[in-house]
Amino acid sequence: MQSAAIPNKMTTHKPWYKHRWPWFLMLGPALVVAAGCYTAYLAFSNQDALVVDDYYKQGKAINQDLSRDRKAAAMGMDAALRYEPASGQLVGVISSQKQPFSGKLHVSLVHSTQPLKDLKLDTWADQKGKFAITIPLLDIARWQVVVEGEQRDWRLAGEWLWPQQQQVELQADQVAQR
16 A cells, blocks of 8 residues: 655745734734823823912912902992803893993903813993803803903902803802802
């Protein structure tokens, strides 16, 4: 009996980089490194707006600033503001001791986390105390609202959680008691 001749098959081995499994296994760590680089970029390119370097000095300034709130309380100031997305306007009514207030107003809307979205606006209240300001679409956020007189000698301040609250009412007597 003759043994069957086994053909001599030369097995050729491909180099490792021509196989797909090493590349597939390296894909996971490569994605993690790319995501880490992107996270580091975001961390260093966006400043944190919530932390103040000199919080003690700023706190003392806030205490001195309460005199404007007390003056608004003595004048009996109050205001109501609402945002109308359809017209893109912030409309409001301001009064002093339940009488309409007319004159120049400074209105500030301060975004809770992004200072670039803060709005500082000037407007005039008519004889009925009504005013309207065209503004861009408001973000969903907790806004700090400040309304001041022309000389900035009084102010009304409060928080507005928009769009959950359709309107914000600012009353001086609530602020002055803090």
